[in-house]
Amino acid sequence: MRASDTAYAALRDDILHWTTPPGTVFAEVEQAKRLSLSRTPVREAFARLTSEGLLVALPGRGLVVSDLSRDTIIELFELRIVLESEAARLVAGRRDPKVFRELLDEFRLAPALLERDDDRDEYYALVTRLDAAMDVAVGSRFLMTAIRQLRPHLVRARRLARDNRKRLLAAAGEHLTIVEAIVDGDAQLAADATSVHLKKSLKNILDSVDSMATGAIATIAEPAPDFTHKNLTTSTIPTS
Amino acid sequence: MRASDTAYAALRDDILHWTTPPGTVFAEVEQAKRLSLSRTPVREAFARLTSEGLLVALPGRGLVVSDLSRDTIIELFELRIVLESEAARLVAGRRDPKVFRELLDEFRLAPALLERDDDRDEYYALVTRLDAAMDVAVGSRFLMTAIRQLRPHLVRARRLARDNRKRLLAAAGEHLTIVEAIVDGDAQLAADATSVHLKKSLKNILDSVDSMATGAIATIAEPAPDFTHKNLTTSTIPTS
DNA sequence: CTCCGAGTGAGTGTATACAATAGAGACAAA
DNA sequence: TTTGTCTCTATTGTATACACTCACTCGGAG
Numbered sequence: 001m002r003a004s005d006t007a008y009a010a011l012r013d014d015i016l017h018w019t020t021p022p023g024t025v026f027a028e029v030e031q032a033k034r035l036s037l038s039r040t041p042v043r044e045a046f047a048r049l050t051s052e053g054l055l056v057a058l059p060g061r062g063l064v065v066s067d068l069s070r071d072t073i074i075e076l077f078e079l080r081i082v083l084e085s086e087a088a089r090l091v092a093g094r095r096d097p098k099v100f101r102e103l104l105d106e107f108r109l110a111p112a113l114l115e116r117d118d119d120r121d122e123y124y125a126l127v128t129r130l131d132a133a134m135d136v137a138v139g140s141r142f143l144m145t146a147i148r149q150l151r152p153h154l155v156r157a158r159r160l161a162r163d164n165r166k167r168l169l170a171a172a173g174e175h176l177t178i179v180e181a182i183v184d185g186d187a188q189l190a191a192d193a194t195s196v197h198l199k200k201s202l203k204n205i206l207d208s209v210d211s212m213a214t215g216a217i218a219t220i221a222e223p224a225p226d227f228t229h230k231n232l233t234t235s236t237i238p239t240s
Numbered sequence: 241m242r243a244s245d246t247a248y249a250a251l252r253d254d255i256l257h258w259t260t261p262p263g264t265v266f267a268e269v270e271q272a273k274r275l276s277l278s279r280t281p282v283r284e285a286f287a288r289l290t291s292e293g294l295l296v297a298l299p300g301r302g303l304v305v306s307d308l309s310r311d312t313i314i315e316l317f318e319l320r321i322v323l324e325s326e327a328a329r330l331v332a333g334r335r336d337p338k339v340f341r342e343l344l345d346e347f348r349l350a351p352a353l354l355e356r357d358d359d360r361d362e363y364y365a366l367v368t369r370l371d372a373a374m375d376v377a378v379g380s381r382f383l384m385t386a387i388r389q390l391r392p393h394l395v396r397a398r399r400l401a402r403d404n405r406k407r408l409l410a411a412a413g414e415h416l417t418i419v420e421a422i423v424d425g426d427a428q429l430a431a432d433a434t435s436v437h438l439k440k441s442l443k444n445i446l447d448s449v450d451s452m453a454t455g456a457i458a459t460i461a462e463p464a465p466d467f468t469h470k471n472l473t474t475s476t477i478p479t480s
Numbered sequence: 481c482t483c484c485g486a487g488t489g490a491g492t493g494t495a496t497a498c499a500a501t502a503g504a505g506a507c508a509a510a
Numbered sequence: 511t512t513t514g515t516c517t518c519t520a521t522t523g524t525a526t527a528c529a530c531t532c533a534c535t536c537g538g539a540g
Contacts, residue, residue: 300502
């Protein structure tokens with residue numbers, strides 16, 4: 001594995017897991033020392049993270065972990081709904097029936113799976129397999145690229161959500177509807193069901209966010225103290 | 241201006257103007273020498289172009305200018321239609337009426353503008369102003385980022401199209417309909433009119449492509465034969 | 481007390497040397 | 511003739527020194 005990949009993976013994980021919350025400032029030398037690498041691979045990792053929108057350049061001071069406000073999450077899902085509905089529509093037309101028929105059988109068993117809290121991970125794995133199957137079946141390079149661009153931000157947003165069993169059961173039902181539509185080749189239904197699912201998913205996240213103290217995401221992780229007096233924690237940082 | 245920006249701009253222009261056609265292989269040292277720079281900024285430019293999908297890594301041999309086949313153009317427009325229709329829908333709801341009312345007046349005069357071939361550039365400039373106004377009015381960071389990602393590819397595709405006066409007049413009418421819908425705040429019409437416009441625009445490009453000899457874009461510039469069968473899709477980074 | 485400007489330092493931007501790697505071709509063996 | 515391997519070489523990957531830029535600060539003038 002290349003050193004730049006190591007740096008990229010490490011920094012990306014830190015950001016996605018809120019270890020380095022929005023507002024955290026990164027500098028090349030500092031991170032190079034921490035990761036025991038030279039500046040070059042760190043620099044490359046920074047460039048990748050910046051192009052993904054996870055970091056934002058702060059002229060003369062370094063790079064700051066981008067903000068993820070309530071409004072940003074809404075914008076994120078607005079686009080996600082458009083893209084994934086379209087993806088579902090395409091998949092319903094182009095799918096390999098066998099693959100999705102198997103997934104359908106599994107999703108029918110999902111509620112049983114969710115009865116026991118222990119198997120929650122197994123359900124998440126199933127959803128991941130569905131995503132992977134869709135990725136393959138979409139067959140549009142550009143659409144997939146656009147969807148992939150959203151994923152890191154979605155991972156960050158998901159960590160704000162609290163998945164209770166009720167929500168998971170509902171989600172399982174929504175997924176079932178989507179897969180059924182795909183197997184049936186009903187493109188419009190697949191698109192609409194995806195839209196429904198994602199809107200409910202967004203609502204779940206927003207409910208979690210709103211129920212947090214002081215209406216703020218910042219509660220999850222306190223920004224480093226030496227940045228709080230700057231206007232970094234406010235959402236005014238442009239993202240390229 | 242930073243050296244890496246110089247390198248990026250130079251290479252990007254070459255690719256967008258088909259000076260370096262699909263299949264052209266770039267190497268860091270070679271380009272560094274040509275541009276009288278060190279490898280570092282060239283390397284950074286390569287990274288940016290790769291993340292935009294204009295270059296594709298060819299392990300051990302360098303980077304190759306990505307392919308732009310007929311099918312790719314269709315995929316490109318499939319996504320463009322989805323994104324820009326959505327953008328138009330949002331703008332119709334969030335627009336600043338004054339700005340678009342002015343644009344409306346200008347588009348009403350567009351046919352007269354197009355009567356003389358000389359003023360074609362002026363019409364292109366008007367379209368550019370419309371795009372810029374929409375960019376501002378959309379108000380969604382993620383949607384705009386996604387649209388911007390398509391632009392370089394669209395520039396490449398556009399150079400395959402032959403804009404005759406008839407097509408331009410029709411396009412002017414389509415634009416007029418879009419702007420009218422935005423001024424009226426009719427979101428659905430704005431979206432649909434955008435979809436219509438882009439589908440006609442795609443058809444125009446495809447007609448141009450198809451009327452070229454030997455099925456292709458390759459006529460413009462012969463791709464090196466040994467890259468066409470390679471798997472040139474962009475590398476996939478796991479979402480972890 | 482406020483404002484302006486030069487100094488200072490932290491941080492990025494660039495060049496370049498050296499290391500690692502992966503294709504390409506030659507050559508030998510089956 | 512084919513196939514496997516070995517070596518060579520072109521190209522990228524990494525480290526590091528040095529140059530430059532800009533934000534922050536401190537001091538002096540108003």
